[in-house]
Amino acid sequence: MVLGILVASAVLLIGVGKLYSGFLSRQFGEDVGRPTPAVRLNDGRDYVPTPTPVVFAHHFASIAGAGPIVGPVLAICYGWGPAVVWVLVGGLFVGAVHDYLATYMSTRNDGQSIATIARRLLGRGPFIALVLFLLVILGLVCAVFLNLSATALTSLLPLARMELPADQTLFRLTEDGTNVVIGGIASTSVIVITLVAPLIGWLYLKRKVSVWICSMLALGICSLSIAAGVYWPVSLPAQVTASLTGTDLWKLILAAYVLIAAGVPVWIFLQSRDFINVHILYIGMAALMVTLGVAAIRTGPPANDGLPMMDLDTGTLAAKGLIWPFLFITIACGAVSGFHSLCAGGTTSKQLDSELAARRIGYGGMLLETFLAVCVICVMMLGLTRCDYLLKLYPDVARQLYPELAQAAEKPNAVVVFALAVGSAAKAAFGSSMAMAIGAVAGMVLLEGFLVTTLDTAVRLMRYLLEEIWRELFGRYDVFAGKSEAAEAVVEAPAGSGGVPAATPVGPHDAPPRPIVTSGAFRTFLRFIGFYWVNSGLAVGITLLFAFSGGILKLWPMFGASNQLLAAMTLGLGSIWLLRQGRRVWYVVWPAVFMLATTVAALVQMLMANLPSAQGGNPVLFGANVVVILLTAYIVFCGVRELLGRQPVPAAAD
Numbered sequence: 001m002v003l004g005i006l007v008a009s010a011v012l013l014i015g016v017g018k019l020y021s022g023f024l025s026r027q028f029g030e031d032v033g034r035p036t037p038a039v040r041l042n043d044g045r046d047y048v049p050t051p052t053p054v055v056f057a058h059h060f061a062s063i064a065g066a067g068p069i070v071g072p073v074l075a076i077c078y079g080w081g082p083a084v085v086w087v088l089v090g091g092l093f094v095g096a097v098h099d100y101l102a103t104y105m106s107t108r109n110d111g112q113s114i115a116t117i118a119r120r121l122l123g124r125g126p127f128i129a130l131v132l133f134l135l136v137i138l139g140l141v142c143a144v145f146l147n148l149s150a151t152a153l154t155s156l157l158p159l160a161r162m163e164l165p166a167d168q169t170l171f172r173l174t175e176d177g178t179n180v181v182i183g184g185i186a187s188t189s190v191i192v193i194t195l196v197a198p199l200i201g202w203l204y205l206k207r208k209v210s211v212w213i214c215s216m217l218a219l220g221i222c223s224l225s226i227a228a229g230v231y232w233p234v235s236l237p238a239q240v241t242a243s244l245t246g247t248d249l250w251k252l253i254l255a256a257y258v259l260i261a262a263g264v265p266v267w268i269f270l271q272s273r274d275f276i277n278v279h280i281l282y283i284g285m286a287a288l289m290v291t292l293g294v295a296a297i298r299t300g301p302p303a304n305d306g307l308p309m310m311d312l313d314t315g316t317l318a319a320k321g322l323i324w325p326f327l328f329i330t331i332a333c334g335a336v337s338g339f340h341s342l343c344a345g346g347t348t349s350k351q352l353d354s355e356l357a358a359r360r361i362g363y364g365g366m367l368l369e370t371f372l373a374v375c376v377i378c379v380m381m382l383g384l385t386r387c388d389y390l391l392k393l394y395p396d397v398a399r400q401l402y403p404e405l406a407q408a409a410e411k412p413n414a415v416v417v418f419a420l421a422v423g424s425a426a427k428a429a430f431g432s433s434m435a436m437a438i439g440a441v442a443g444m445v446l447l448e449g450f451l452v453t454t455l456d457t458a459v460r461l462m463r464y465l466l467e468e469i470w471r472e473l474f475g476r477y478d479v480f481a482g483k484s485e486a487a488e489a490v491v492e493a494p495a496g497s498g499g500v501p502a503a504t505p506v507g508p509h510d511a512p513p514r515p516i517v518t519s520g521a522f523r524t525f526l527r528f529i530g531f532y533w534v535n536s537g538l539a540v541g542i543t544l545l546f547a548f549s550g551g552i553l554k555l556w557p558m559f560g561a562s563n564q565l566l567a568a569m570t571l572g573l574g575s576i577w578l579l580r581q582g583r584r585v586w587y588v589v590w591p592a593v594f595m596l597a598t599t600v601a602a603l604v605q606m607l608m609a610n611l612p613s614a615q616g617g618n619p620v621l622f623g624a625n626v627v628v629i630l631l632t633a634y635i636v637f638c639g640v641r642e643l644l645g646r647q648p649v650p651a652a653a654d
Helices: 002-028 052-063 067-078 080-108 114-122 124-153 182-206 211-231 246-261 270-299 312-319 323-330 339-344 355-383 386-393 395-401 414-430 433-474 478-489 520-529 532-547 552-579 586-609 619-645
Strands: none
Touching (some): 002 080, 002 586, 067 552, 080 323, 114 619, 124 414, 124 433, 124 552, 211 433, 270 414, 312 323, 323 586, 339 552, 386 395, 433 478, 433 532
16 A cells, blocks of 8 residues: 555656646746846856756755654644645645746746745835744744754654664663663764864865765765764753753754854855755655665555544544644645745745756655655554554543553654654564664654754744845935845845845936934944844744744644745735736636635634633744734735736736
């Protein structure tokens, strides 16, 4: 069954994806001979025409966070059948359409971000609202991945569950000898890669050392970091102080790291860490697919107590909501993700050497992520029983359904669930207990590589957005005037990379207004918020506020709904942009409407659940929920007003 799902999914994604992406290219008006921004505005720095395979690798490393792993792990409580269907249908007809349109639209608008395109189409008010909305989303993204990273780095696995003898010497054990310090292996790997990253960045980006030489070095660093983790895993006590756990300490350590990484030049940590980590990503994905294929052939159908195809009642209890909308927002990145539009409108659109590359990278990159989500679902089917899955992820539900587990005490841990499933699949494939242990470690390292890379990118994006807000609000004052004019001097380009909005350029015959001279406390305030480390600190502060407001089971639904709401907005913005060119938009409108309805329905339900007066209410998430709903209402109102008030006209860029 698992092998059939894998093969059928691959055939469907390749076959239907090729046909539908071709249809979309004709509807968009793709012109392979039209010079792209990378060609027309080539500056050797931000705008650089780059071979499609190279840009694909960069784009996929940027979009493939932990979402396509953790989302399916959480949502499979409804059964693996609905999860597979939503991943495939959503990936083909919603997520890939969104990614392709975002990449193509940015390419046709000189590599501008989605927020800046919104300013062009809808005006200054919606632009500011969208940037504020993006700040909330990125805060949730960072908080979720910070919590997952800290959980991964402190995770333990029972020695008996890894099926290793008590006298084994390969892995370090806790003091009582009952648990393997599996998270510590990933911790050491992360530390080693981070420390070496500036050297690789200097060689690759500054000294222009050949890519293949740097790749060989990166592979060696990855191997050595994991080996170092096996022999010297980092281990923190479960309780550091009376009020500080080991997991909380890791959150603070990671927050300190990203505070620094978000402010220094991108080549020091962000680009160089991505370059090293992408090797773990690709090798890990390939190994996961091989393991699944071999295990599926050797084991046949899952056991009787395996994860069921349909389990709607259990899913409703576990996720605290009906399959619609909660399955659809839980599996976010594997089916559709608004975060991808930030990557598409950031660095990706400035590197494309043809408009055909927008299709191959935008649509194709999403389909590869969709297939990764399918692989995760399949590894869960092979690797865990229903009882084990519920006990380790939804223990309260497990104790209701399995009375014999009434005394069992488990802390929900999606990271451990995935690692266990990979380990069990590896044992099924290769038939040894050591394969079980190695598979679990590999799953942990793979997931942590996704997490830290996305955390780096998202915090830097938050810093850029904060800087853009200050420029927009205070650009008329002398402290910011120089920065604003510098941003406008770049031909319609974001002030940075990674989806950073840019100010609307001043026309060639428009004289910029004279800046207002400031003094005293107000001038000091403006200078203060202009420092990069202040905005990095604000970004980290927002992240920590959300991170300490709840665990992964509380944060993930809010993150998923907000992330997919951004996708709905991007699709809606794309509809307006296409209509202004006189093109048909039904193939964009229906996924936009569906995602808007789904996410708003989820947000309203979560709003009631997070009421401070309600049992289990969360004031921080309630406040974020209110802000997101209000901003959404305003942006949607402006979008509908634009649709109703304008006649389709050819775009000036055409």
